[in-house]
Amino acid sequence: MIVMRQKPVTEIRDMVARHRRVLLVGCNTCAAVALAGGEKEVGTLAEILRLAMWRQGSQVIFEGALLQRQCEPEYVMQLDAEGYDALLSLGCGAGVSLLAAMIDVPVYPALDTMFIGVSQGLASWEAECSACGQCVLGKTAGICPITRCAKGILNGPCGGVSDGRCELGDRDCAWVLIHERLEHFGRTEEIAEIAEPKDHSIHTKCPAFGIVGMEESDPGEKP
Amino acid sequence: MCATNAIHMHAIREGTTRLSAPCRARCPVHIDVPGYLSAIADGRFTDALEIVLERNPLPSVCGRICLRPCEEGCRRCLLDEPVAIAQLKRAAADFGAYPVRKRSFPRPESIAIVGSGPTGLTAAYDLVSWGMHATILESEPLLGGMLRYGIPSFRLPDYALDRDIDHILSLGAEAKTRVRVGRDVTVSELAEENDAVLVAVGLPLSRTPPIPGAELPGVMSALPLLAAISRGERVEVGSRVVVVGGGNAAIDVARTVRRLGATKVHLVYRRTRQEMPASEQEVKEAEREGVTLHCSLGPVSIVGDDRVRALIAARCTSIPGEGRRAEPTIDEEQVTRFEADTIVFAIGQAADVTDLALPLTPRGALEVDPLALRSPAEKVYVAGDVISGATTVIDAIAAGHRVAALIYRDLTGDARPLEQLDEESAVLGKVPDAMASKLETRRRIMMERLEYFESVQSFEEIESGYTEYEAAREAQRCLSCTSGARLTREKCASCLTCMRVCPHGVPMLQLGGYLYFDADTCHACGACASQCPAQAIALEGHSEDEMIQRVQRQLTNTSLETTLMFACGSTPILPNIAPGDTRTLTVTCLLRASERTVLRALQEGATRVVFAGCVESTCRFPHARKFVRQRAARITALLEALGMTDAFFLAEYDDALDWHLP
Numbered sequence: 001m002i003v004m005r006q007k008p009v010t011e012i013r014d015m016v017a018r019h020r021r022v023l024l025v026g027c028n029t030c031a032a033v034a035l036a037g038g039e040k041e042v043g044t045l046a047e048i049l050r051l052a053m054w055r056q057g058s059q060v061i062f063e064g065a066l067l068q069r070q071c072e073p074e075y076v077m078q079l080d081a082e083g084y085d086a087l088l089s090l091g092c093g094a095g096v097s098l099l100a101a102m103i104d105v106p107v108y109p110a111l112d113t114m115f116i117g118v119s120q121g122l123a124s125w126e127a128e129c130s131a132c133g134q135c136v137l138g139k140t141a142g143i144c145p146i147t148r149c150a151k152g153i154l155n156g157p158c159g160g161v162s163d164g165r166c167e168l169g170d171r172d173c174a175w176v177l178i179h180e181r182l183e184h185f186g187r188t189e190e191i192a193e194i195a196e197p198k199d200h201s202i203h204t205k206c207p208a209f210g211i212v213g214m215e216e217s218d219p220g221e222k223p
Numbered sequence: 224m225c226a227t228n229a230i231h232m233h234a235i236r237e238g239t240t241r242l243s244a245p246c247r248a249r250c251p252v253h254i255d256v257p258g259y260l261s262a263i264a265d266g267r268f269t270d271a272l273e274i275v276l277e278r279n280p281l282p283s284v285c286g287r288i289c290l291r292p293c294e295e296g297c298r299r300c301l302l303d304e305p306v307a308i309a310q311l312k313r314a315a316a317d318f319g320a321y322p323v324r325k326r327s328f329p330r331p332e333s334i335a336i337v338g339s340g341p342t343g344l345t346a347a348y349d350l351v352s353w354g355m356h357a358t359i360l361e362s363e364p365l366l367g368g369m370l371r372y373g374i375p376s377f378r379l380p381d382y383a384l385d386r387d388i389d390h391i392l393s394l395g396a397e398a399k400t401r402v403r404v405g406r407d408v409t410v411s412e413l414a415e416e417n418d419a420v421l422v423a424v425g426l427p428l429s430r431t432p433p434i435p436g437a438e439l440p441g442v443m444s445a446l447p448l449l450a451a452i453s454r455g456e457r458v459e460v461g462s463r464v465v466v467v468g469g470g471n472a473a474i475d476v477a478r479t480v481r482r483l484g485a486t487k488v489h490l491v492y493r494r495t496r497q498e499m500p501a502s503e504q505e506v507k508e509a510e511r512e513g514v515t516l517h518c519s520l521g522p523v524s525i526v527g528d529d530r531v532r533a534l535i536a537a538r539c540t541s542i543p544g545e546g547r548r549a550e551p552t553i554d555e556e557q558v559t560r561f562e563a564d565t566i567v568f569a570i571g572q573a574a575d576v577t578d579l580a581l582p583l584t585p586r587g588a589l590e591v592d593p594l595a596l597r598s599p600a601e602k603v604y605v606a607g608d609v610i611s612g613a614t615t616v617i618d619a620i621a622a623g624h625r626v627a628a629l630i631y632r633d634l635t636g637d638a639r640p641l642e643q644l645d646e647e648s649a650v651l652g653k654v655p656d657a658m659a660s661k662l663e664t665r666r667r668i669m670m671e672r673l674e675y676f677e678s679v680q681s682f683e684e685i686e687s688g689y690t691e692y693e694a695a696r697e698a699q700r701c702l703s704c705t706s707g708a709r710l711t712r713e714k715c716a717s718c719l720t721c722m723r724v725c726p727h728g729v730p731m732l733q734l735g736g737y738l739y740f741d742a743d744t745c746h747a748c749g750a751c752a753s754q755c756p757a758q759a760i761a762l763e764g765h766s767e768d769e770m771i772q773r774v775q776r777q778l779t780n781t782s783l784e785t786t787l788m789f790a791c792g793s794t795p796i797l798p799n800i801a802p803g804d805t806r807t808l809t810v811t812c813l814l815r816a817s818e819r820t821v822l823r824a825l826q827e828g829a830t831r832v833v834f835a836g837c838v839e840s841t842c843r844f845p846h847a848r849k850f851v852r853q854r855a856a857r858i859t860a861l862l863e864a865l866g867m868t869d870a871f872f873l874a875e876y877d878d879a880l881d882w883h884l885p
Contacts, residue, residue, distance in 0.1 A: 008864060009861055009864045009865065010864050010865070013865075028714070028716050028757055029716065032716035032718060032756045032757050033716050033717075033718035033756070035718070035720065035754075035756045036756075038716060038718075038756030038757045038758070039714070039756070039757050039758040040755065040756050040757070040758050040817075040819075041756060043758075043767075043817075043819045044817075044818040044819050044822070047818070047819045047822035047823055047826075048822055048861050048865070050822075050826060051822055051825055051826055051862075051865065051867075052865050054826055055865060055866075055867070119719075121723055122720065122723040122724060122754075123720075
């Protein structure tokens with residue numbers, strides 16, 4: 001799941017301060033699950049922003065709406081943004097972008113999109129995927145070196161490891177973990193294989209190329 | 224009858240069957256007991272009273288004298304003691320304000336009600352609530368029937384009864400007293416003038432046994448004696464009194480004659496003590512007041528000359544296995560003699576229907592269709608004890624609801640009230656062991672009452688009622704059965720936060736990512752609802768919008784320095800904050816005050832919001848404390864970012880500071 005967290009309230013306040021009537025749009029998928037942008041957070045954020053504006057003596061109207069998913073055009077089409085001069089999205093970056101593409105008013109992000117992660121219990125997540133586009137997990141026994149290694153190197157460990165810990169001191173060395181797990185599965189010989197550099201051009205190509213879908217779909221037909 | 228209960232559970236999951244708490248299911252009028260107890264736990268007595276009044280027009284009466292079938296069903300019974308449901312109803316009536324409604328009669332129909340006992344009063348209450356005209360006719364000078372003239376004032380004082388009756392009259396029910404139907408006006412005349420006539424005359428006569436000497440001076444019947452006392456008349460009973468009978472009336476008579484100066488009061492009952500219909504509690508109290516019980520003794524004759532001298536009673540043996548109504552056999556050989564100045568018979572009540580001129584059965588009772596509650600006479604309905612035999616107040620109220628719903632249906636064609644009465648519901652099972660082990664035992668709070676030596680000196684009410692604080696504390700013992708978490712599936716984001724929050728394993732994951740909340744184990748703490756990011760979980764009878772409305776009501780006419788304090792209902796002490804304008808809102812748990820509620824309060828006129836609570840030793844929901852702290856930290860952080868450092872704080876009470884011992 002995509003993990004997000006709310007921006008500092010002052011940052012959000014300053015973004016929307018120049019507007020008169022702002023619609024807060026929640027997202028009931030990842031953002032809700034990440035406890036950052038569901039109906040509850042929409043209500044709370046609207047309230048704190050009202051309070052912030054009231055204290056500044058400026059009159060900005062904040063109202064709330066909720067979409068099942070902000071990253072789907074069909075859902076976004078259900079949004080009634082009539083009469084608002086700005087939107088504040090409580091979705092991930094994709095949600096903000098789709099709202100901005102489909103609705104003709106300024107759209108601001110209320111959340112910072114952090115990573116793709118797994119739940120560690122109540123209100124806590126751990127990053128497990130960086131969406132690099134060329135998955136190596138099959139070779140690394142299910143442990144992502146891009147995400148969990150501070151350097152994101154494809155052949156490790158580096159010289160900074162000591163006692164299985166990363167030199168940054170805040171985590172275990174991903175590569176040591178990878179070696180241990182490969183050994184556990186009797187795949188020690190694979191450790192010696194040198195991984196080729198990844199094709200980073202995938203991130204620099206025209207965004208239309210980033211569309212994943214059926215062959216016949218026309219990349220030009222972006223919503 | 225599904226063996227695994229799966230069909231039943233399925234119906235509940237799908238929401239096709241309403242789920243009832245056992246207290247509610249056992250109440251003949253199905254009062255929303257958990258609902259009003261939770262309102263009392265929050266100190267909202269008026270809200271509690273309104274919830275009671277939805278189903279019971281006589282809360283002040285039932286709060287005192289109901290035999291409380293609800294308490295037998297209380298799920299706390301197996302843990303410690305049932306919650307004092309009836310006495311809390313009294314607290315609602317004592318401290319709550321009866322709603323004031325504008326009288327309006329959108330419907331043209333008028334109904335005459337003969338008799339102002341609980342059945343008649345209830346029917347009048349329902350009919351005027353539905354916009355019809357109702358006129359109660361009562362032969363006595365005051366309304367109330369058996370409640371006023373049959374129940375002594377030390378159990379039900381007049382002021383308590385008047386409170387309920389005044390409320391019913393305030394809604395628009397008319398009353399004509401000192402009108403004896405059958406003599407001053409006939410039923411057929413009433414039927415001509417009205418659209419319906421309800422005969423709810425009850426059982427005003429006392430039976431006397433056909434034994435020698437029953438006509439002697441000094442032999443009395445229970446109801447005339449109790450009625451005379453209620454009217455304030457002087458009754459001489461002498462110092463030795465024998466009361467015959469084993470029902471609540473017999474106990475009431477025995478306790479009444481104790482107060483009239485009788486020093487030796489014997490209660491003679493022909494069956495065993497276990498078979499006594501009187502409530503166990505009343506019997507015990509009578510004994511404590513000095514009434515001597517003699518069971519398995521039946522009266523055979525009364526000895527006397529110009530007046531009563533003694534009662535001769537013989538040993539009775541009831542044949543086990545033949546049911547309650549089986550006649551005991553009398554052994555004339557074994558007799559006991561009770562010296563007496565007065566003998567009072569309280570062996571049963573009888574109807575007085577001869578004057579009504581309605582069709583009778585061969586045995587002399589009113590002829591009535593038991594389902595339609597109609598007499599063969601046109602427009603005439605019959606309900607209450609007069610057809611069912613002697614019952615309890617709450618049963619009589621239920622009878623009043625039913626006949627009112629029938630009258631309403633017959634006159635308007637609208638059967639909704641009737642359908643509501645017949646609505647079925649599944650009943651919550653007993654507390655599962657896994658839950659019971661996590662519950663703290665808490666003894667029932669005893670009500671302040673007169674000592675027994677004091678109580679027999681006067682007709683003063685024995686129980687003085689809970690104080691507001693005691694009532695709230697007692698109501699907090701309620702396990703809030705069925706008022707726990709309810710999930711709106713359409714809103715659920717399947718985030719599993721509820722599962723991670725709940726310490727009792729109530730939310731369970733089902734196929735397809737759906738969650739199911741097991742009502743059997745839910746404590747209704749509200750932790751899941753407070754954390755649900757999609758606001759898909761709500762507690763029955765509680766909503767954030769309602770809470771915000773309460774805040775708004777509290778914050779009318781605020782000053783420049785107004786503090787709004789959310790006080791945990793379980794907190795025995797409130798923090799000492801600077802003197803000034805402080806408004807207090809009591810909540811079941813501080814988690815019911817959401818971030819949004821607090822932030823809204825600051826815009827509605829509060830300059831500061833305080834969370835007063837989380838006292839470890841009195842906390843009802845220990846696992847919720849960390850969420851309260853978390854919430855407080857979040858609100859503080861949000862407000863600090865805006866420079867509002869003084870606008871909010873959490874006042875936690877440190878138990879450790881309260882230690883006096885070294």
